[in-house]
Amino acid sequence: MLYWINAFIFLVIGIYALSHQKSSISPAFCAIFSLTSLIMALFQMSNWLPIFILRYFLYLVSAVLLAIVPFILLALGILILLRETKQSISYFGRALSTILASVILTFFVYSLYNLVNIRDVQLTIIISLYSSIAIYFTAFFISYLLISWLIKVSYKKKQPYLIFVLGTDINDEGQVKSDLKHRLNSAITFYRSLSSVIQNETYFLVSGGNAAANGMTEAEVMAHYLMKQGINKSQIILEKSARNTTENIQFTKPLIRHLGKDRSLVIVTSTYHLPRTSFFARKYQVPARYIGSKTAIISWPYAVVREFLAILLLTKEVSVFYIVYIIVTEFYKIFM
Template identity: 30%
Template structure:
């Protein structure tokens, strides 16, 4: 009886700890967003809070004796969720084929297709591992390979989910009403000199934002250099489009025509703005999938302001988000390297422990 009481006590304390950790993560997330909603810490806190919330709800059901609800909850987590991930892989393959048909072959357009094959391939690997259990159990090298792949799938899958969810959440966060400059990020030109439909959406979104601002002294900064296959700079093409298709005066538009990357768009536009006004605030306009990563760069260069996204063709979004995530992983590469330390320690222990 004493042993059973100890088990109940440990279970109770474990449940309380789960609740406390969940509450701490929630408060930390709110504080971090309040302090700076562009922080790279926010997606980490968000996905950690959601995971702990799941276990908190499960613990609550268990403690209250709601056995059916508890079983359903964990069934969703350990059966339905893997099925969703598997069919997401199928969807990515389908989406990748559609993207290639509409946009043509390129390395960037292959991303969703390759990601889909990676997801489906992982599940196939796990199926083979279960079917040929005895064969794998006798091979340490194969087991190390399976564990390493599974660990990679887990950390990159969870990280991608956190990045995607917070990127979506960031789009709906309240924006300021006072800005000094609106930056329009450049994109590739049609025929080397004409604004593409994607770039046109950015321009129209920026003008929409300009029209609702009370201060009409706000300047638009069209930002983008001239690529090797372009006849004019992206900034010049955007300025020409605004001049020919909108009522805005030439004085309202400033050109930044030296940048070649998103980071340089922000860096050079910030420098241009600071020559005209001390401590300016910026609103940078790009596509919705691109806003949060752009905001990370803005934070890095200590730019005051917010990001605003315009809509993107639905078939293009999965590949675009994957590309943004890869860029985010590169940006935080040492964090992901650190996440492999527990795996290395576990493998060393399994061999020599």
């Protein structure tokens, strides 16, 4: 029942955020958790054959997850602690993160103990518990992928644009790598689809400060690539200090306010990166629409998993709530 309620609550909050542009609430994250809750509810209550089959398939593979999930939780707990020690947050925020990490790490110790002393516990308890956690992570991952694809749906306006391209890794020689090249090409394709009149009033904003071995920043490398593709230097604005997604949005906000008065902002990044980008755009009150670029097949799995973990950390409070609820529910079923 709780999953149905959560799905409805996150849906309502997401609709509110969409209708109030000045709200710092991320509609994308609300959509992810609403969809995750809906999937969890269906897994628990639906007897539809495909869901029935998938549910029991996960029960079967949970024998493997017995050896994996504890270490996933260990990594999540450690990442929460490391992330918070690197950031300047309030005492309450640090205390909350410590509590959340402690809950996860305590459950890791409990899980490890059960693995070592498997004869002393009912195997069905552990399988049921980890199957439920596996279903949650699976539902979250599916929701993340679906919302990533939905965010990039956009439409053109008959007005000039500010095309904001987020930087990512460059090689030691100061050349664009595959992911960044796809982002820039998507931005150029969008630019060339505009009428010549609108093109003349459209600007590119490139952000990235991680320097290559030759000293060139991501922004400088991106600007050089755009000029090689025929974009006028006078139409390219550089932000050369940002080291991550948060700073991409934060450091460019003054430029966006100045250049975006008569222009529609469109942010270009990799499709898998869109939910987190939209989260920070909302946080820093930067209204935008989005274009998602493709990712090379060979690097897609690593990029998506890394981004998924980053989103888990951003939403750790909600995820830990779900995990604790799953644990309590499973033990209640067994002992009550």
